[in-house]
Amino acid sequence: MKGSTLAMNKNKFVYTAFLAIAFAATFSACKDKRSTGLEYARNMYDPIAYNPDQPNKNFKDGKTAQLPPAHTKPVGFTEYDEYPNTKEGYEAAGVSMVNPLPVDTVNLAQGKHLFTVFCSPCHGDKGDGQGHLVKIEKFSGVPAYQTGSSSRGGNMVDLTAGKIYHTITYGVNNMGSHASQISPTDRWKVVMYVQQLQKGQ
Numbered sequence: 001m002k003g004s005t006l007a008m009n010k011n012k013f014v015y016t017a018f019l020a021i022a023f024a025a026t027f028s029a030c031k032d033k034r035s036t037g038l039e040y041a042r043n044m045y046d047p048i049a050y051n052p053d054q055p056n057k058n059f060k061d062g063k064t065a066q067l068p069p070a071h072t073k074p075v076g077f078t079e080y081d082e083y084p085n086t087k088e089g090y091e092a093a094g095v096s097m098v099n100p101l102p103v104d105t106v107n108l109a110q111g112k113h114l115f116t117v118f119c120s121p122c123h124g125d126k127g128d129g130q131g132h133l134v135k136i137e138k139f140s141g142v143p144a145y146q147t148g149s150s151s152r153g154g155n156m157v158d159l160t161a162g163k164i165y166h167t168i169t170y171g172v173n174n175m176g177s178h179a180s181q182i183s184p185t186d187r188w189k190v191v192m193y194v195q196q197l198q199k200g201q
């Protein structure tokens with residue numbers, strides 16, 4: 001009996017002490033309106049690493065956010081500078097770019113899948129330019145791969161792999177660039193599938 005009373009008193013003491021500390025911590029911020037008061041785990045406010053917008057005396061210009069050194073590129077980045085987003089770049093790509101992937105059922109199946117996701121809303125499943133967005137009249141002027149003509153000259157059926165790749169990468173007029181959605185390798189799979197559609201297959 002005596003033991004349990006003692007235990008209860010001890011609990012009360014811990015509880016009261018806790019309340020007192022919490023009270024003090026809460027109201028310690030009140031004396032000065034600009035003070036943040038007592039801060040728990042200060043390191044969580046000021047991380048050891050530099051924030052990008054923080055001054056930094058380790059660099060000549062005193063900034064933390066530095067530009068990457070010249071002529072470096074991120075891992076996995078494929079350069080496409082030799083075929084710029086110009087009529088000349090498009091023509092050059094059309095002449096020199098060759099699909100590096102073998103034409104097989106796996107690549108074609110993946111190309112078809114990507115085409116269905118990214119292109120068919122405008123171009124239609126068969127590439128006839130009658131996608132859903134065209135049917136509900138949200139979009140127009142989508143040329144059929146088999147019978148249409150390219151706004152850059154020639155028939156759609158004659159577009160080479162490089163021209164299709166260039167178009168996916170940069171877009172053309174009302175068609176946006178798909179470079180951020182489709183990786184370079186996947187673009188070639190889509191090209192492969194578009195070339196099948198050109199033949200009406």
Ligand code: HEC
Pocket residue numbers: 115118119120121122123139140141142143149150151152159163164167168172173174175176178190191194
């Ligand atoms: C938002 C609708 C839209 C989407 C999505 C779209 N396109 Fe297009 N595409 C167009 C339009 C419109 C044109 C005609 C643009 C022009 O020449 O003025 C076009 C033109 C083209 C051309 C012909 C380019 C040329 O040289 O004349 C190709 C090839 C093509 N698209 C492939 C694709 C592929 C592959 C995808 C999917 C990765 C795709 N498009 C997604 C609307 C779209």
